Amino acid sequence: MSKWKYRESDDYFSYDKIRRGKDKRKKNKKAIDNFVLDEDKWLVKDNWFKARVVEVHKRYAFVSPITEDGDIVTKDVWLSTVARKHLQSKRLERNNVVVGDVVLCRPATGEEPDVSEELPYCVVENLKPRFSEISRVDPASMERKHILASNVDQLLIVASFCSPLVKWGLIDRYLVLAEEQNIEPIIVLNKQDLLLEESEKFQKKAEEEIANYRSLGYKVFSISVLGKSQDDIEAIGESLKDKCSILSGHSGVGKSSLVNLFRPEITQEVEANADIFYKGRHTTTYASLLKLGTGGIVVDTPGIRSFLLGERSSIDLTYSFREMRPYLGKCKYRECRHIDEPDCAILEALHDGKITSRRYQSYKGLLLGDTGRQGRTRDDELEE
Ligand SMILES: Nc1nc2c(ncn2[C@@H]2O[C@H](COP(=O)(O)OP(=O)(O)O)[C@@H](O)[C@H]2O)c(=O)[nH]1
Ligand SMILES: [Mg+2]
Ligand SMILES: [Zn+2]
The missing domain is CATH 1.10.40.50 (Probable gtpase engc; domain 3)
Incomplete structure (x- = not known):
């Protein structure tokens, strides 16, 4: 049987028109243009709901419904796919939806492929325009951008003094991104306990860099997640409240350990052995959005070894x-x-x-x- 079944009642799909292919293309183009739509233009039907994308996989994404008062329960997870008519998008991005996106969903009607028996399943019909994007050049295809997350107000640049060694140049690249997107950057330097074992020269250099960033007006925290009970950790918790922040940085620097200090709805997996980093393995595989018990929302990201910004004037x-x-x-x-x-x-x-x-x-x-x-x-x- 052909892909496009002839239906007498549905003139649009009449065989003739489809063979010519003209109207099909037109319809698809229109659908693509309508995917990204301001919320007040969404055609919300009975049981359709607003949700936030909390995790993205190759073929599907997890979303959590947003309540009337704008709250989100990241434990309440639906499996979703983007409506088929929107999948032809030729936009120069890797994914149709990314973590942090605000979307309009409709519960699946049963026609869609059955992917999970444990989770409810919905289809993404619309995407709210993003107010910010954290993206890099896609290492798999240099012309594309890989958006790591959207709609974040704050960028936590997490690095560790050592194991893995701090890369000041990487911090600078994240700062450029924050400046361009008008997002508040916060620099967090972890594993202070290990710094004390380093040479005096190394410590002095770190101090100088921190002083320089501070003189430029950037917030810099120097912490040890393992050491806990520190004022700086409390201050970080304070600055996460009422905001959506993305944590970025190499794998093994302590991002997930840090998130776990702020009572996330789902405890983050921490690499048992920091040396795993050097063997090129990793445990956190996907970026995920979480609500914190201490207030605020964070996007914990997997380790990214290359963070390329595209060309800039x-x-x-x-x-x-x-x-x-x-x-x-x-x-x-x-x-x-x-x-x-x-x-x-x-x-x-x-x-x-x-x-x-x-x-x-x-x-x-x-x-x-x-x-x-x-x-x-x-x-x-x-x-x-
Ligand atoms: N020495 C030391 N190790 C830490 C500290 N914070 C985290 N780690 C360890 O670093 C490793 C990587 O931590 P993880 O949170 O998984 O890092 P992520 O990949 O950035 O999420 C784990 O073995 C942690 O126990 C710290 O303050 N000092
Ligand atoms: Mg992690
Ligand atoms: Zn000049």
Whole structure:
């Protein structure tokens, strides 16, 4: 039997039209355009409901209903797939829905394939436009972007002083993202207990970096999740309240351990042995959205070894490096890249010590597109 069954009552699917293929394409295009729709334009029918995407897998996503007062119970999970008519999307993204998305769902009618017997099943009909996106270049396809999460107000950049070693350049890349998306970034440096075993030189360098970020106005917390009872951990809990925050950083730095301190509805799996990181294995596989007992919502993400930002113009990048902002437009050439041009205000500031050479290297790497490419190994696919 052909895919498109002739139905007398349904003129749209009449055999002739389908053979010509014209109207089919038209219909699909319209459907795609209507997928992302403001909430006030949603056509909500009887038992349809608003939900938030809490976890995304290859062929399906988990969603949790949003109550009238805007609350969400992340323990109440539905299995969902995006309505078939929307799946032809040619948008340059990896997934149709991502963690954090607000969607309109209808309970499945039974026509859809039966995927799970344990969970209720629904179909995603509409997606609310996202107000923020945390994305990187998709390691599997450089033209695509991989959106890790959406609709977050805060970015917790988590790193550990050692095992794995802190990568200041990675922190800078996350900061650029936060600046561009207008999301509040918070830098959390974990495993302070291990820092004490490091050389004095190493400790001094870490102190300098932290002082520099603070002087730029960024919030930086230095903690040890294992040590607990610290003011900084309490302060982090405070800043998570009433917000949706995404935790990002390498695997093994202690993201899930940190989340577990704030009584999440579902306890996060913590890697038993930190050394697993070096063997290229990982346990947290998917980003998941969780409500915290202490207040707020977080998206815990799996370890991502490569975090590539796409190409950016020197003007955009200069703006994203806070210490460079005051010099915008002060170079001799308007199109100055601040690399080797004469009379460059940024190079002058660098020379005068107003911009650290470490941060400048991050800028240069991002502009010339070489930062983050090192270390792009097969593990990227393992850790996607
Ligand atoms: N020494 C030390 N180890 C920690 C600390 N916090 C977490 N760990 C360990 O680091 C490993 C990775 O933690 P996990 O929370 O799974 O990291 P994630 O991959 O970022 O979610 C686990 O073995 C934790 O016990 C800390 O403050 N100090
Ligand atoms: Mg984890
Ligand atoms: Zn310049």
